Amino acid sequence: MNIYNAKQTRQIEAAIAAAGTDYLQMMEQAGQAVARNILCQSTTNPDQTKAVILCGQGNNGGDGLVVARRLCQEGWEVSVVFPGGLSKTPDSIHMLERLKALSVSILDPLNSPNEKENAFSLIRSAHWIVDALFGIGFHGIIGEPYDEYIKAVEESKATVVAIDIPSGAHCDTGLVQGPCIQADHTVTFFSHKPAHLIYPAAQYCGKLKVEPLSFTHQMEASIETMQHTPVFEEVKNWFPSRHPNSHKGSFGKLLCICGKAGMTGAAELSAKAAMRCGAGLTYLMTPKDACTALSCKLTEPVLIPLSQSSEGTLSHQSIPTILEQLSSTSACLIGCGMGDNAQTQAVLDAVLQHAKCPVIIDADGINALSHHIDRLKEPTAPVILTPHPGEMSRLTGKSIAEIQENRLQTAMEFVQEYPVTLVLKGAGTIIALPDGHIWINSTGNPGMAKGGSGDVLAGMISAFVAQGIEVGNAVVAAVYLHGLAGDRGVQHFSQHAMLASDLISMLPGIFLDLEK
CATH class of the missing domain: 3.40.1190.20 (Ribokinase)
Incomplete structure (x- = not known):
C-alpha cells in the first residue's frame, strides 16, 4: 500500500480538481466520511451525542465543519470552537456559512474573549471531540492560543477523533515537537501518511481508519511515491506456491x-x-x-x-x-x-x-x-x-x-x-x-x-x-x-x-x- 506525504497528497487533490471534482466536493466527502465513522462508533453509547468540533482557519477546519453539520442533522448537540479565529480559506468559509443555518453553537473566543470559558466548559462536558485544527500542512511547534485548547482536550474524558493527522504532528517526518492532540481515532483519506506509521506521531493517532474516497483511486496511480506500507x-x-516435485534443495x-x-x-x-x-x-x-x-x-x-x-x-x-x-x-x-x-x-x-x-x-x-x-x-x-x-x-x-x-x-x-x-x-x-x-x-x-x-x-x-x-x-x-x-x-x-x-x-x- 502506498504512503503519500503532504506534497503528494496536495498533488492528488489538484489532479482530482483538474479532472472535474472541485475542492468543495472533496471537503464534503471527507467530512461526511469522518461523521460516518463517529456515528458508527457511537452506537455502543447512543446517549452520548454531545460533540465539540475544534476548527482551524484552513481546509482541515472546513472538513470539521462538514462533520458538525452532519452530526447536527443526526440530532446531536454540536458546538464548533475556533481557537485561532474564524475560517479564512474560501471553501471553509463556504462550509461555515452552510453551518450557520443550523442550530449549532459557533464560538470564536480569540475575537470574543467572553466565549473562552464557555469553550473550555463545552470541551470538559463533551462526549466526542473532533480535531480539525491543522491537518497535514502543519509543521513546527503549536503555541498560543491553540496550546491551552490541546491541554483541555487532554484533560477531558471525551473520545477524540483527529481528521487526517493529530494536530501538532508533522505529516512527513512523524516529529512531535510540542503540544499534540492525543487522538483515540484518526480518520484519513485514500492512503496512509508517514506520520501514521512513524513514531512519535504514530502513538498520537490511536486507531487509524483510511477512508477510500470515491474519486481518488485513478488519481493515486498518476502520482509516483517511493514510500509504502505492507499489507x-x-x-x-x-x-x-511450492511445486509438487520439489526437494529440500529447491528451497x-x-x-x-x-x-x-x-x-x-x-x-x-x-x-x-x-x-x-x-x-x-x-x-x-x-x-x-x-x-x-x-x-x-x-x-x-x-x-x-x-x-x-x-x-x-x-x-x-x-x-x-x-x-x-x-x-x-x-x-x-x-x-x-x-x-x-x-x-x-x-x-x-x-x-x-x-x-x-x-x-x-x-x-x-x-x-x-x-x-x-x-x-x-x-x-x-x-x-x-x-x-x-x-x-x-x-x-x-x-x-x-x-x-x-x-x-x-x-x-x-x-x-x-x-x-x-x-x-x-x-x-x-x-x-x-x-x-x-x-x-x-x-x-x-x-x-x-x-x-x-x-x-x-x-x-x-x-x-x-x-x-x-x-x-x-x-x-x-x-x-x-x-x-x-x-x-x-x-x-x-x-x-x-x-x-x-x-x-x-x-x-x-x-x-x-x-x-x-
Missing part, C-alpha cells in the same frame, strides 16, 4: 555464522526461525564449544563446529572452512551472538569480500562492521543490515536521540551513501532499499521488546532470501510477518509474558493463512 494480501503474493541453502561459547541463544533462535520460515537446508557454523551446547537443542540444522579464539568466538583460522561452505550457499546470515573482536571482524571481512550470495548482517556483525564501514561502499553481493537504534548509532556516529528524532531521514541518507538494504528496527520499523524505495511497517507491539526478537527476525529474513524471494520483498515480508507473529502472540501470551521463542511458535498459523 497481508500484498505480502502473500510474494510467496510462490535454498542458508549459512548461519552465529554464536560464541556461552552465547548460544541468538544462534538457536535465528536458526529455528529460519527453519520455520521454509529454508530447505540450514547450516549453522559456530565455535566448537557453542556447537556442543547447541547440539542438544537443534535437530534440523546442520551444525558445523569451527575453531575458536581464547574468548570463545570464531577464530580467523576458521575462515577457509567458512569460505568453502559460503561458495555453495543461497544466503548467508552473520552476526547473531557472534561477539565483536579482531577475530570476528576478520571473519566478517572475508565473508564480505568473497560472498556471491546475499549477506544478512545482524547484531555483533553490525558492531564488527562499524569499525570499517567503508567496506560497504562497493559490496560484491547484496547486503542487508538490521540495526536497532543503538547499532545504527555505531554505524553512523549519530546519537540515538538524533536517529530516533528523524528515523526516516536517517535511513534514507544511509542507503544513499551505502548501496545496501537497511532495516532500522523499532516501533514502525523502516526498510530502506538501495533503489530509494522506503517501506514503513505497521505490525508489532511492545511485547516484542525482548532479547532475542531481533535474532528471530534475522532468521526469517535469511530464510526468505535463501528461498529466492526478491531481496526487497523478502525483507519487507519478514519484517511484516515478524510483527504479525508478535500481534498474534500477545493474544496467547500477553505483552508482559511473550518471549522471542513464542514468535516462532506463531509462524505455522501465519503460513497456513499465507498458503490459503
Whole structure:
C-alpha cells in the first residue's frame, strides 16, 4: 500500500480538481466520511451525542465543519470552537456559512474573549471531540492560543477523533515537537501518511481508519511515491506456491555464522526461525564449544563446529572452512551472538569480500562492521543490515536521540551513501532499499521488546532470501510477518509474558493463512 506525504497528497487533490471534482466536493466527502465513522462508533453509547468540533482557519477546519453539520442533522448537540479565529480559506468559509443555518453553537473566543470559558466548559462536558485544527500542512511547534485548547482536550474524558493527522504532528517526518492532540481515532483519506506509521506521531493517532474516497483511486496511480506500507494480501503474493516435485534443495541453502561459547541463544533462535520460515537446508557454523551446547537443542540444522579464539568466538583460522561452505550457499546470515573482536571482524571481512550470495548482517556483525564501514561502499553481493537504534548509532556516529528524532531521514541518507538494504528496527520499523524505495511497517507491539526478537527476525529474513524471494520483498515480508507473529502472540501470551521463542511458535498459523 502506498504512503503519500503532504506534497503528494496536495498533488492528488489538484489532479482530482483538474479532472472535474472541485475542492468543495472533496471537503464534503471527507467530512461526511469522518461523521460516518463517529456515528458508527457511537452506537455502543447512543446517549452520548454531545460533540465539540475544534476548527482551524484552513481546509482541515472546513472538513470539521462538514462533520458538525452532519452530526447536527443526526440530532446531536454540536458546538464548533475556533481557537485561532474564524475560517479564512474560501471553501471553509463556504462550509461555515452552510453551518450557520443550523442550530449549532459557533464560538470564536480569540475575537470574543467572553466565549473562552464557555469553550473550555463545552470541551470538559463533551462526549466526542473532533480535531480539525491543522491537518497535514502543519509543521513546527503549536503555541498560543491553540496550546491551552490541546491541554483541555487532554484533560477531558471525551473520545477524540483527529481528521487526517493529530494536530501538532508533522505529516512527513512523524516529529512531535510540542503540544499534540492525543487522538483515540484518526480518520484519513485514500492512503496512509508517514506520520501514521512513524513514531512519535504514530502513538498520537490511536486507531487509524483510511477512508477510500470515491474519486481518488485513478488519481493515486498518476502520482509516483517511493514510500509504502505492507499489507497481508500484498505480502502473500510474494510467496510462490511450492511445486509438487520439489526437494529440500529447491528451497535454498542458508549459512548461519552465529554464536560464541556461552552465547548460544541468538544462534538457536535465528536458526529455528529460519527453519520455520521454509529454508530447505540450514547450516549453522559456530565455535566448537557453542556447537556442543547447541547440539542438544537443534535437530534440523546442520551444525558445523569451527575453531575458536581464547574468548570463545570464531577464530580467523576458521575462515577457509567458512569460505568453502559460503561458495555453495543461497544466503548467508552473520552476526547473531557472534561477539565483536579482531577475530570476528576478520571473519566478517572475508565473508564480505568473497560472498556471491546475499549477506544478512545482524547484531555483533553490525558492531564488527562499524569499525570499517567503508567496506560497504562497493559490496560484491547484496547486503542487508538490521540495526536497532543503538547499532545504527555505531554505524553512523549519530546519537540515538538524533536517529530516533528523524528515523526516516536517517535511513534514507544511509542507503544513499551505502548501496545496501537497511532495516532500522523499532516501533514502525523502516526498510530502506538501495533503489530509494522506503517501506514503513505497521505490525508489532511492545511485547516484542525482548532479547532475542531481533535474532528471530534475522532468521526469517535469511530464510526468505535463501528461498529466492526478491531481496526487497523478502525483507519487507519478514519484517511484516515478524510483527504479525508478535500481534498474534500477545493474544496467547500477553505483552508482559511473550518471549522471542513464542514468535516462532506463531509462524505455522501465519503460513497456513499465507498458503490459503
